[in-house]
Amino acid sequence: MTVNNHIEAFHGLPVFDFVAAVDEGAELPEPAAAAWKIAIEFEADQDWVTRWQQFLDRVDVSRVTAVVVGEWSQDGPESFAEPLAAILGAAERLPALRGLFIGDITYEENEISWIDMVDVSPVLTAFPLLAELVVRGGCDEPEEGGTTLFQPVRHEHLRALRFESGGLPGEVPRAVAASELPALERLEFWLGVENYGGTTVLADLEPFLDGARFPALRHLGLQNSEFQDGIAAAVAHAPVVPRLESLNLSMGVFTDQGATALLEGQPLTHLKSLDLHHHYLTEAMQQRLRESLPGVALDLSEPGKPDDQWQYVAVAE
Template identity: 85%
Template sequence: MTVNKHIEDFHGLPVFDFVTAVDAGSELPEPGAVAWKIGIEFDSDQDWPTRWGQFLDRVDTASVTAVVVGEWSHDGPVSFAGPLAAVLAAADRLPALRGLFIGDITYEENEISWIEMVDVTPVLTTFPLLTELVVRGASGEYTDGEGLALQPVRHEHLRALRFESGGLPGEVPRAVAASELPALERLEFWIGVHAYGGTTRPADLDPFLDGGRFPALRHLGLQNSEFQDEIAAALAHAPVVARLESLNLSMGVFTDEGATALLDGQPLTHLKSLDLHHHYLTEAMQQRLREALAGVELDLSEAGKPDDRWQYVAVAE
C-alpha cells in the first residue's frame, strides 16, 4: 500500500501550497497563518532550489513558523542533499521556524521507498528551536543514494519527532535512543519491511519501553511493522505505557496474538486513544477490545482478513 494524499494540516496550521499560488497569481496569506509548502511538479520548468528562493523573496520568512517540503525532483528519484543544503543555508532567515515536514510526497509523485533521503541530523543542529520534525524517506540500502540517517544529538526544544518509511534503517531508532531530547512528547516510527531496506528490529525499540530515556514522552507510535504482535507483547509490560496518553500500533501485521498480549498485560484504560487501524483481528477480538477499553478512543478501522495468507503493512513500496 502507499501514501496516497498530501497532508492538509501541519504543526497546527493549514498547509498552503506556495508554488501553486504564485503560478496562479493568487494572494499570499500572512506568513504565520499557514504551513508553507514548497514543491515542484514533474513537468515544472524550475527546480526546487529556484522555488525555494522565490519563497524566501516573496514571503516575510522571519514570521514563518512551519514549512512543508514537497516533491523536489522533476523526473525520478533525486537525493534530498541539494534541497537540504538550501534550507540550512536560509536558517538565519527563518528564526521563527518551529515545524518542518520533509517529504510530503505521494506515490503518484514518487513511491516512499524511492524518496532519496539523507542524514537529517543537520536539521536539528541548525534549527535549535525546532519543536516538530517529520521525515519521510527511504533507506540507503534500497536506493542508490545516501539514505535516511540520523546521528545522536542533543536538542533542548524538540517535542514531536516522526520518521515515515517503507523500510526504516535500524540506525535511526538507535540514534534517537542515544539522543538527548528532554522536551520530547511525541515519537513515532513507521518501521516498514526488509524488502524495502528496513533493518529495524524489535531490539532497536527496547530503549523506548522502560520510560527512562524521554521523561516528557506522552505519545508513542511503533507502527507499520511485520512484527507488530511482538511489539505489542513487549508493550504489555513496558513501564513507559503507564505514562502515555496515547499509543499507536497501527498500519502493521497486528493479529489476535498481539491483542491478547496487550489485554493480558498492564491496564490500558488510562489511555485517551489507542490506534490499531489496518489490522488483522477477528471480529471476536475487536469486540473484546471495545469492551475492555470502553473509555478509550479506539481506532479499529481498515480491518483485514485474519485468515488471509497475505498480510501486509500499510506502507512499504
C-alpha cells in the same frame, strides 16, 4: 500499499501551496497563518532550490512558523541533499520556524521507497527552537554503503518527531535512542519491511519502552511493521506505558495474538487513545477490545481478513 494523499494541515496550520499560488497569481496569506509548502512537479521548468529562493524573497520568512517540503525531483528520484543545503543555508532567515515536514510526497509523485532521503539531523542543529520534525522516505544502512538518515543529537526544544518509511533502517531508532531530547512528547516510527530497507528489529525499540529516556514522552507510535504482534507483547509490560496518554500500534500485521498480549499485560485504561487501524483482528477480538477499554478512543478501522495468508503493512513500496 502507498501514501495516497497530501497532508492538509501541519503544526496546527493549514498547508498552503506556495508554488501553485505564485504560478496562478493568487494572494498569499499572512506568514504565520499557514504551513508553507514548497514543491515542484515532474519535469518542472524551475528546480526546487529556485522555488525555495522565490519563497524566501516573496514572503516575510522571519514570521513563518511551519514549512512543508513537497516533491523536489524534476526527473525521477533525486537526493534531498541540495534542498537540504538550501534550507540549512536560510536558517538565520527563519528564526520563527517551529515545524518542518520533509517529504509530503504521494505515490503518484514518488513511491515512499524512492524518496531519497539524507542525514536530516543537521536540521536540529540549524534550528535549535524547532518543535516538530517529520521525515518521510528512507535510505540504505550505512554499513551497506548507504547514507545515514539520522545521527545522535541534543536538542532542547523538539517536542514531536516522526519518521515515515516503507523500510526504516535500524540505525534510525538507534540514533534517536542515543539522542538527548528532554522536551520530546511525541515519537513515531513507520518501520516498514525488509524488502524496502527495513532493518529495524525489536531490540532497536526497547530503549523507548524502558521508560528511562525522554521523560516528557506522552505519545508513542511503533507502527507499520510485520512484527506488530511482537511489539504489542513488549508494550504489554513496558515501563513507559503508564505515563503515556496515547499509543499507536497501527498499520502493521497485528493479529489476535498481539491483541491478547496487550489485554493480558498491564492496564491500558488510562490511555486517551489507542490506534490499531489496519489490522487483522477477528470480530470477536475487536469486541473484546472495545469491552475491555470502554473509556479509550479505540481506532479499529481498516480491518483485514484474519485468515488471509497474505497480510501486509499499510505502507511499504
